[in-house]
Amino acid sequence: MHKKPLSKQIYDARWCYLFVLPCSILTGMFVIYPIGMSWYFSLLDWSGFTKEAKFIGLQNYYEAVNDEFFWDAFIRSFIFMFGTVPVKIVLGFIIAVFLNNQVLKLAPFFRTVIFMPVVTAIAIIGIVMTFVFSPFNGPANKFLMSTNLTSAPIDFLGNPDTVLPTVMGVYVWKWLGITMMYWLAALQTVPQDVYDAAKIDGAEGYRLWIHIILPIVLPFAIVIILVEAVGALNVFPLIETMTAGGPFFSSEVMEIYIFRTAFVTDSGTMPRLGYACAAGVFWGVAVLFITVLQGLWMRRTRRI
Amino acid sequence: MSRYLNFIAEKNQVKYVIITIAFIIFSFFWIYPLLWVLSASFKTDFEIWGGLGLIPDRLVWENFERAWFGANMGRYFFNTLIITVVSVIIVVVTTGMFGYVIGRYSFPGKKILIGILISTIFIPQGYTIIPVFDLLNNLNISKNLIGLTLATAGHTPVIYILLFAGYFSRVPVELEEAAKMDGAGFVRTFISIMLPLTKPVVATVSILQVLHAWNDFLLPVVITLGNPDIRTLSVGVYAFKGEYFVDWSGMAAASVITILPIIVLFLFMQKYFVEGVQGAVKG
Structure with missing residues (x-):
């Protein structure tokens, strides 16, 4: 059978085009167009609130790469990623292995509890956590003092040394439920007879874990790492509501930096949308680069 | 079909109880911040910062x-x-x-x-x-x-x-x-x-x-x-x-x-x- 001419093919598929149209328009307006525009804006000297905008080429980029706050935020974003993702992956796996026990009658209840922070609005968690970790009688400090773990209250969010680890801990708490669900899905793909064999206690059981079960779930691990890594770079709501990047910018990750340079005026800086876009584009390209790198790694590992 | 690894043998009651209790304690700490805000919403400001307890003295609906x-x-x-x-x-x-x-x-x-x-x-x-x-x-x-x-x-x-x-x-x-x-x-x-x-x-x-x-x-x-x-x-x-x-x-x-x-x-x-x-x- 010979192929129909293209015009006929297109005409026959007219309903298909009509059906993809609404979603394409929305995605075009709110995803594709903004990506294009942010490249253009990044070349402007523009506050965003007036009509005056001056084309200045790559000057915004030049300024960004010479700003030490920019690089601090850039690096901090990656510290955040490398500090949280491994913890989530390992902790999520351990919990999933336990909760994958059919015998454990309360497993569904534990799953629900661990998943609960995931459905809670992130901004609310950020705000509530500023109370929980308050140095003035906050529950965290109360608990530490009453159990004599510390003698003086710790200013978790007010001290530049403790603020980032605290926010990272809250982040892990908030999203661990998702990691656990990913792992539970992965563990469900292991054949039952492998599990039956792994029941054997002692050395042989552990060997089965390392040589048989882990290789089966490894492809999942790679997808999970990829999803988690990108997720850990998108932490704006949590940090904005918990610390707004403070104290003294010590928890300012990339997204906070962009938001601060684009909108926030109470730190005395002028809003500069053009400059913020340049920082955003730089950041977006860096994230994309990492994603592609991981994607390639994923493909290679899956083929083996 | 669901698959399970039951490495807690049904006969091993001690292991079962220990794991269950460990998870109950863990779950309580896990959920505590959410319970804390729920209980704080029914407390007076004074009471919120008073202690770690979760049960309010009386329900302060005026907060809502x-x-x-x-x-x-x-x-x-x-x-x-x-x-x-x-x-x-x-x-x-x-x-x-x-x-x-x-x-x-x-x-x-x-x-x-x-x-x-x-x-x-x-x-x-x-x-x-x-x-x-x-x-x-x-x-x-x-x-x-x-x-x-x-x-x-x-x-x-x-x-x-x-x-x-x-x-x-x-x-x-x-x-x-x-x-x-x-x-x-x-x-x-x-x-x-x-x-x-x-x-x-x-x-x-x-x-x-x-x-x-x-x-x-x-x-x-x-x-x-x-x-x-x-x-x-x-x-x-x-x-x-x-x-x-x-x-x-x-x-x-x-x-x-x-x-x-x-x-x-x-x-x-x-x-x-x-x-x-x-x-x-x-x-």
Whole structure:
């Protein structure tokens, strides 16, 4: 059978085009167009609130790469990623292995509890956590003092040394439920007879874990790492509501930096949308680069 | 079929009890911050900072009154509700249609379309927020709920489309042919034959979008910067903290107003939450 001419093919598929149209328009307006525009804006000297905008080429980029706050935020974003993702992956796996026990009658209840922070609005968690970790009688400090773990209250969010680890801990708490669900899905793909064999206690059981079960779930691990890594770079709501990047910018990750340079005026800086876009584009390209790198790694590992 | 590794042998009661107790203690600490804010919403300010106990002396309902009326959370509640419901409808209809065509038909340009979609998966929201803000301003819909709702629906995760496409592609061809025999056209086949079959996916996508729309922060905080009237709950509580930062109990009540509806929904529809979340790694 010979192929129909293209015009006929297109005409026959007219309903298909009509059906993809609404979603394409929305995605075009709110995803594709903004990506294009942010490249253009990044070349402007523009506050965003007036009509005056001056084309200045790559000057915004030049300024960004010479700003030490920019690089601090850039690096901090990656510290955040490398500090949280491994913890989530390992902790999520351990919990999933336990909760994958059919015998454990309360497993569904534990799953629900661990998943609960995931459905809670992130901004609310950020705000509530500023109370929980308050140095003035906050529950965290109360608990530490009453159990004599510390003698003086710790200013978790007010001290530049403790603020980032605290926010990272809250982040892990908030999203661990998702990691656990990913792992539970992965563990469900292991054949039952492998599990039956792994029941054997002692050395042989552990060997089965390392040589048989882990290789089966490894492809999942790679997808999970990829999803988690990108997720850990998108932490704006949590940090904005918990610390707004403070104290003294010590928890300012990339997204906070962009938001601060684009909108926030109470730190005395002028809003500069053009400059913020340049920082955003730089950041977006860096994230994309990492994603592609991981994607390639994923493909290679899956083929083996 | 579910598969389990029962490495806790049923005979080994001691191990079983120890693991259960360990998880109960762990669960309590895990959930404590949420219980704490719930209990704080019924306490007086003085009592909140008094101790670690969770049971209030008496239920101070005035906290909720202050939050609902004084801090305008009532208005923000309905804003959030409208944005959530309308964006769910938009998202289900548009991604359902898209997924149907992608899952069942081939047509010129399909590969390009899928390629563009996939490439947007990992675009961070922060990357597009400024032009979105500018776009809504230019379209003159940044000062009412229309713009915020559209933008909330527009930042649609590709996963919804993939969920629909995967499901539609598994529907047997015979069903469609039978519909054609009856003289049903493209649209009628979709609405009366196909759509009813995908109820589980509709439920999963709806729940994921509810979760996203209700809890979103970056987009509404930017869009509502100059328009307090169209704030959502999350933004409202954040503004509350800035404006009345000494009213702890009122803020706790506002937080509870924001998070309780979703937690209740989650408890009743857990299955769909889990399916939606797991869909991301299974695909």
